[in-house]
Amino acid sequence: MMNSKKSSWYTRSIAVEDVGKRIDAWMVFQFPEFSRTYIQKLIKGGQIQVNGQSVRPNYRLSRADFLEIEIPPPVDLSVKAEEIPLEVVYEDQDVLVLNKPVGMVVHPAQGNYSGTLVNALLAHCPDLAGIGGVNRPGIVHRLDKDTSGLLMVAKNDQAHKSLSHQIKERQVTRRYIALVHGRIKESGGRVEAPIGRHPQERKKMAVVIRNGKPAITYYQVLEPLGEYTLVEARLETGRTHQIRVHLAYLGHPVVGDPVYGPRRPHLGLKGQALHAGVLGFKHPRFGAYLEFSVPPPDYFLEIIEELRSSQLLNV
Numbered sequence: 296m297m298n299s300k301k302s303s304w305y306t307r308s309i310a311v312e313d314v315g316k317r318i319d320a321w322m323v324f325q326f327p328e329f330s331r332t333y334i335q336k337l338i339k340g341g342q343i344q345v346n347g348q349s350v351r352p353n354y355r356l357s358r359a360d361f362l363e364i365e366i367p368p369p370v371d372l373s374v375k376a377e378e379i380p381l382e383v384v385y386e387d388q389d390v391l392v393l394n395k396p397v398g399m400v401v402h403p404a405q406g407n408y409s410g411t412l413v414n415a416l417l418a419h420c421p422d423l424a425g426i427g428g429v430n431r432p433g434i435v436h437r438l439d440k441d442t443s444g445l446l447m448v449a450k451n452d453q454a455h456k457s458l459s460h461q462i463k464e465r466q467v468t469r470r471y472i473a474l475v476h477g478r479i480k481e482s483g484g485r486v487e488a489p490i491g492r493h494p495q496e497r498k499k500m501a502v503v504i505r506n507g508k509p510a511i512t513y514y515q516v517l518e519p520l521g522e523y524t525l526v527e528a529r530l531e532t533g534r535t536h537q538i539r540v541h542l543a544y545l546g547h548p549v550v551g552d553p554v555y556g557p558r559r560p561h562l563g564l565k566g567q568a569l570h571a572g573v574l575g576f577k578h579p580r581f582g583a584y585l586e587f588s589v590p591p592p593d594y595f596l597e598i599i600e601e602l603r604s605s606q607l608l609n610v
Contacts, residue, residue, distance in 0.1 A: 302342075305364040309356050318345070318362075319352040326366070330456045331463075342367065374403050379415035384445065384587050389580050390458070391420065391433070391448040394589045397566050401437040401446070412446070420450060435459055436467075436533060441551075441566020443592050444471070445574035457579035462533060468575030469530040471538055472517075472591055474568035474598070475547040476556065479524045483515035486541040490534040499554060500536045502544045510534045512541040520602040523550060527572075538569065562598050570595060 313321055322334045322343065334343075334352075341349040342365040345356075385392040393412070395401070400411045416423055416433060423432040433448040435458040449455035461467050489507025493499035511531035518525040524547065528538045539555050542548055548556030551564030562568075575586035590596065 302368060303366045305362075305366070307362040307364065309358055309360045309362075311358060313356055314358050316356050317352070318343070318350060318354045318356055321356060322364075328452045328456070329366075330459045332459065337364075337366070374411075374413055374417065375409070376417035376421065377409060377414040378418050379410065381412075381415050381419055383419075384589060385585070389450055389454040390578065391416075391450060392574065392587050393446050393448065395438055395443060395446050395571075397441050397443045397592060400440045402434055416448060423448075423450065436462055438571055439536065439539075439567075439569075442471075442569045442571060443595075444571025445587055445589060446571070447574060447576060449579070454579040458576060461576055465531055466577065468573060468586060469533070469571065470573035471528045471530070472570045472572050472595075473526050473528055473538065473542065474520070474550045474595075475524050475526055475542050476550060476561075477522070477524065477547045478519055479514075479516050479526065479545075479547055481516070483513070486510075486512045486514065486545065488541060488544055490537060490540055500534070500540050502540060508532075508534055510537050510541065512538060514542070514545075518599075520599065521606050523602060525599060539567065562601075564594075564598070568595060568598070 307325065319331055319335050319338060322338075323329065323331045326334070337343050338350065338352045338354075344350070344363045345354065345360050347363070382394040382396070383391065384394055395412060402413045403409075403411050413432065413434065420433070433450060433455065435447055435449050435455060438444060438446055447458060449458050458467075488502040488510060489504060490500050490510040491503040491505075491507035493501040494503065509532060513529040513531065515527045515529075516524055517527055526542075528542070530537060534540075536555070539549050539552055543552070543555035550556065550561050550568040552567040552569075556567075570591040572591065573586065573588045575584060577584055
């Protein structure tokens with residue numbers, strides 16, 4: 296959908312004290328309402344030019360530089376608001392914390408243009424449209440379709456910038472409960488293995504050395520359950536499918552994961568047994584640390600109880 300509003304144009308010269316700074320970092324200081332990721336997108340798109348030329352986000356400024364800056368209006372969303380029930384754990388003027396159910400896609404994409412979390416958010420908070428200048432308003436991080444649990448949403452641009460920065464700087468607490476295949480002998484550990492696109496299957500992620508991004512996951516065994524193990528995983532970084540990839544890399548894929556685990560149903564699960572149970576961050580306006588926790592869905596808890604009962608019967 297096209298936007299009838301016009302772009303805003305700005306010009307800037309470079310002060311002596313700004314010489315040598317990266318253009319993307321300098322731009323964030325000039326326009327604090329926008330995230331660095333969004334600024335980098337504008338630079339790559341040629342909407343921020345230096346001396347009439349496009350540059351890269353890592354360009355270093357010089358005293359003679361003259362910048363022309365185009366800030367486009369927020370994109371009008373073609374995504375429609377839908378009255379879909381949401382389990383709100385916390386909400387104020389800046390941030391929203393939700394407990395996402397299994398089966399809900401976070402943001403619209405090919406094949407999923409309705410019934411998503413974004414559709415529901417636009418009905419719950421109509422003012423979200425355009426936040427971050429993208430087609431997924433307020434979304435700071437996401438959970439896979441078949442992962443349940445806590446998700447935070449920014450309700451204004453300043454909150455979006457703050458929460459995005461906290462994620463980038465690894466300041467957000469994210470702990471997950473997972474049921475995995477096999478018996479993990481260690482009480483816990485640390486997985487540090489770079490993650491990138493699978494070299495042959497482009498829809499999958501994998502531990503790869505070449506072009507992989509740094510990824511760190513901590514895990515702790517909560518309870519052995521026969522042929523399975525219940526673990527808690529804590530993210531230090533947040534790569535796509537990180538927990539699922541790292542646990543599979545250890546030889547203990549998440550139960551029910553059709554991509555990184557055995558390709559057959561397990562324990563009656565429709566999706567992977569993975570739940571984002573704890574989420575903590577600094578409030579984007581007041582700076583106070585907030586932490587929330589929610590238990591796994593009932594079906595997940597029932598499976599755990601069934602496995603415990605099976606263990607007792609086999610003793």
